[in-house]
Amino acid sequence: MKRKSWFCLLALLAATAGAAEPLPAFHGDPKQSSVSGLSSGAFMAVQYQIAYSASVVGVGVVAGGPYYCALGSLSGTTACMSGPPPQAGQLLAGAAQFAAAGRIDPLTHLATRRVYLFSGSQDNTVKTQVVDAAAEFFRLAGVPASQIAYERRLPAGHAQITPAYGNACGATASPYLNHCEWEGRGYDQAGLILKQIYGALLPKAQAPTGRLVRFSQKPYAAAGSSLADEGFVYVPRACADGEACRVHIALHGCQQYAGKVGDAFYVHAGYNDWADSNHILVLYPQTTVSAANPQGCWDWFGYTGPAYAWRDGPQMRALKAMADRLVSAY
Template sequence: MKLLRTLTIVAFALAALPHTALAADALPSYAGDLSQTSVSGLSSGAFMAVQYQVAYSGSVAGAGVVAGGPYYCAAGNILNTTICMGQVPFVPPNPALMVAAATGFASLGQIDPLANLQKARVYVFSGTKDTVVYQQAVDATVSFFKEAGVPASSLQYVNNVAAGHAFITPAFGNVCSDNASPYISHCAVGKRGYDQAGALLQQIYGTLNPPAKSLSGRIVPFDQREFATTATGMADTGFVYVPSSCAQGAPCKVHVAFHGCKQSEAVVGNDFYAKTNYNYWADTNNILVLYPQVNASTVPFNPQGCWDWFGYTGSDYALKSGAQLSAVNAMVGRLLSKP
């Protein structure tokens, strides 16, 4: 009877756990080309995408930066974040300082050589109604990439859409000018819904097959603890969209999509990893979409669930050895580790 009672208690306890905690297994492996990896993100996720592109430029084909500032802008000091977000009038970030810092890191082998950026393709977006990360900060991101070696012909800057602080979809989310949760909005450009996922993926990869009308693949939760301890601020569970073609052995590439602050699964559910249109483009173009997750935490101090772009995980946060960068890089390596 005691054993039966114990088993019953355990069963009820397991039933009370979040679904993803039960469903998350080890991150699976597929076949593909690591050199075709790309990244994108919104807000803190955009800062993270810039960091990943610069730190791992030898294996990253391009980046999509939606409302994010230049590499190493905060220089490890949270007091610099308001300047990096363009919130101090007439005091924009200085991209020349960031290029100098990146050059120094590269000379020490702490990030990949900046010469790799000459082959990168970059998409940058700043909404004219964004009241979180203002355009003077995003202007500095464009300047940083140009000064760091990205050819002007390989860089697209969209800064004339009346959007707030959000990732843009053709139909889902808030009205275009909103600066509010879930930080996903729908906007029209030229009387058509603006598909930001498609815009940035095609800027990076060139012309792609049209997006799927219905998805053939599935969203797979996976255990992030294999790659990142709780001290990194990263959540227990991440997600990856796996097109059926990749699951069946086709050679695929990886796109990493970094959510913004207050935009992890714990806050907005599946809005970011299921409703931003990445998966529909991925489905018809042999792209695995990795959605790593960061949650709010007190240790490390990260109350809004942001990616680390100012040093809360350590002074090497923007280097290849950084806790979050190295964890995501290991995830990408796992995804494409099958011969």
């Protein structure tokens, strides 16, 4: 690592060493937010996109399946990992009923939204046919094929993919970050997700100048929500200086929360370098383990209650409140 980059990393880590701050507020448009995730975070990202489609402009899905795949039951998770999952048309019909009841935003918003999907060919945790079902769900829901990017050729295991950091490409092991080569270069998944959602971006920063803020999640964590006491947000200098910024929510997978893997996800997943030069605040909310959630997963099957996939779900409300707070400054 170059000396300048090393010092920048030390500065970022030092920024998280003190007491957790309240979540700060910056300038921006809450209707330009986006979300992505790995594994349980990917299922959660799909839920969030569908439930808040009026304000969430795009989603990145790394090893995740269609909306409401588990049908509100832990027993339903097996089919949504190993396959075959429920039919996309059946799940869409359920989503339409939720929208009609006012529990999620109208599905008509999805026609203007953008989607990135990824399935590693060596991923035996969430099989490709499950991600195929997510792609079919979005198509049936009205997202044009031209607005869906789906990559499933890389020989990757169950992990978020980076150009150079983490385990070998085909691994499925903690911290669930793998480096893969594709077409002669490192596969930059975070950059591809953000470009698919937001279009052309400036090149990523080689030496980020922003800071990582460790903030208290307690004001957002309802009882039984399995949210950790603290989360993280990457703040580009431009955002701190008052320029308008967008929010991207990056959701870790099971056993990938900070209490388990430290800074691996929120420092090394690859989002911060792209965010730094493109006025994007990256929110890294964190789960923790509980009796109902022993692996620290996001709730995509109902352990927080029957509203888990709706706007009123405890985790869904928390994520939306955090994202809106970040761009709430006058």
